Amino acid sequence: MKPARIILLIVAIVAGGLAAFLVTRGGSAPTTITQTEVIEEAKAQVLVARTPIGMGERLTPDMVAWQDWPEGALRSEYVTSSAMPDAPAALTGAVARFEFFPGEPIREAKLVRSEQGYLSAVLSEGMRGVSVNVTPASSAGGFVVPNDHVDVLLTTGSGAAQQSQLILSNVRVLAIGQRLGELGVTGGGENPGAAETTPATFTDATIATLELTPGQAETLVNASTAGQLSLTLRSVVDFNNPVTADASGSKTVRLIRFGKEQAVQAGSVSSDQQAIVNTPVSVTPAAAPQTMPPIDPASVPM
Template sequence: MKPSRIVLLLVAILAGGLAAFLATRGDRPVQVVQGPETVIEEAKIQILVAATPIGVGERLTAQTLEWQDWPEGAVRPEYVTIAAMPDAITEMSGAVARFEFFPGEPIREQKLVRTDQGYLSAVLAKGMRGVSIAVTADSASGGFIVPNDHVDVIMTRDGENGQASEMLLQNVKVLAIGNRLGEIGATGAPADPENPRTEVFADQAIATLELDPVQAEAVINASRIGQLSLALRSIADFTEAAGEVRRRPSNQTVRVIKYGQETNVMAGGTTPAAAPPTVVDPASYTPPEPAAEEPPAPQVERQ
């Protein structure tokens, strides 16, 4: 074999070996040496939360409150922190809850009221009255009306042609049913001797409604002359403008009985609009005769 061919063969073998080496080396993953991971925990602060379910109108106690760690970045200004109020559990004991608290929910002053008065007056809106009426299960949607529901009040009484029913009030809030104020537990749950507020009444109960003064007077009068029933409204009707008082439409009246006489009063507290003034034809108008002047009283001279 000629020397030139031997050289070309050696060059080809070396080139092929070099290509195979480079190909196998490129398939290997690049090894990156990583150091130990460092976990940085977010700073936490203790805030006051509900340890147990707290119902509407329930007074706070040391057993229903506890401190809980909370991410410092998620603490809102209205939360009660241990740094700001280290004795908050003692100081807040006795406050009344205006809204429900769930276990683990932060305690906020906006949902509480500090008062020594009754719990029902603490949950009443400003200017409203709590009026209680006796209702039965069949006259209150089968007993499934619970506090915070909205209802219509219907009065049934004897008339000339038999019994007749009429709408008395619309979309009023139920504050309490019996001694149940607020919702704790599932509706229709079995009877719980330690917490009777989870029961749905089956016989007769006392329904307490949130009414304005005119509505309160109408309901009290109506309960004396007829039977009152509650019609449960859909939850879609609950939403109203902030601060709007729930009452009948302005074009409807409420019958108020005073001193044995019936008077129609607007649900907002105003009397119906007065009748328009009588129009008099100027041609047929006769002015009234002037009243006769009385003679002046005689003067007595003093001596």
Template sequence: MRPARIVLILVALVAGSLAAFLVTRGNRTPAPTAEVRTEVVQEAKTRILVARTPIGVGERLGIDRVEWQDWPEGALRPEYVTVSAMPDAPTQLTGAVARFEFFPGEPIREAKLVRTKQGYLSAVLAPGKRGVSVTVSAASSAGGFVVPNDHVDVLLTTSSAMGQRSEVILSNVRVLALGKRLGEMGASGGDETGSAPSPTPTTFDATTIATLELDPAQAETLVNASTRGQLSLTLRSVLDFNRADAGTARANQAVRLIRYGKEQSVMAGSTMSADATDTTNMPEISPALVAPEAPQVLPQ
């Protein structure tokens, strides 16, 4: 057989084998792919008590102001009120006074409530504090922009032979209320009708009553100062609220000064007026003549 014919036969065999291979591969059924299924597992939930409407400082809770809401158990905190621990919580907490503001949807926590049937302001006061009220005007209170929960300095302005002078008698004290308003700007700082808070700040433009949160010594200082001159409030920055200088700016304790046989009540630590400090031809005052003002004891 001729070599050329042998080559043609080999080429034909190779071509036929290749064609058969391609045809067989084209008719092969593709292997099935594995189906991936994503199963969504719902996280366990419980129900907690939340505020349905804004609740301001000093306001009482009611059944219409709270509601139950589903809450993931993984995000549950021990202080939340749950339906399993207190199923009748809306009824049990009715009448409790809010010591801090609640926003809609915020979980109700008993640490922010006071269960009492007494007054509103006494529930807002911190332990050991006193609520002392003074008369102020917009001109003497940062243009009327002082609102409840702001911190202020209290200035005393007095008149003497040398003219008027002012001094800080209390520093960084908290404003509990202005007039009939309690709490912060917002739900508790809105108008007196209890309607939704206005988007503009609520100010006052006339004379009102400012109630300050003071300790007993500060309360005595403020009451004594109110008889000596005019009081003004200077507004502090919100960054100063937690500073350590809160309290009395000086040791302003009332003392009884006897001079020339006359008794005069002055504030210890404050600068005396010109006529009180004039030492010309004044005899030396014995320390025994300067003593703290004795408290008055009422008969039983």
């Protein structure tokens, strides 16, 4: 083979190898590796309910536990380990004024540190707890539970003369029997300490404890001796409405008839009494005293 052909063949082989190198290596785009750094958000220790805590229950250390909580989601009313490191022990014996669900942060505003009974701890300031006998038939079939709001009706008379009137409106139920709340030991039921998943009812005659003002308490006690009391359940949308005046008037008024005083409920005045109350009284002005006409001295004989 001629030297010129050998040189040409060598040049062709080198050119082909260089082209293959450029295609396989030199023509590929550079690979970019992006590293993402994960920064964990700062957390704090918040005291939460470990088990359901019913209204009126006293806290124990095994009911609560510390849990990590993002600092960005902290609220000032939460109990934190930095502000109260001995919170489980410090809050032992405090009474829950409202229910706590598992995992819910403990707030001191929902607790009261009281050595008194459960009921006095959950009563609002200035209110009174008054108990009355009720039956399922007289209280929405037994479906009334604590924290419901009810109206109280008084039924008097019998037979055709039986009548009912509203004496209290939109009052809060504190307890039914020994039941103070929906959860925990105070929830009653067959499984104390567990959340209830079915509607709660009572089937036997029991005692309902209502949260009332002093004036309402007096009205209810007086009415309990006059007839049968019934509870009518209100809708939950009415709970936050202000307590309205009783439709038929719940105050006792004094009626004086024929010189005798009688106490009656406003709005329950009978027809003959109403006629007397509404009958206008006409007053005849007293006759003016008669006076002697003036005497003319000239007409008097001398």
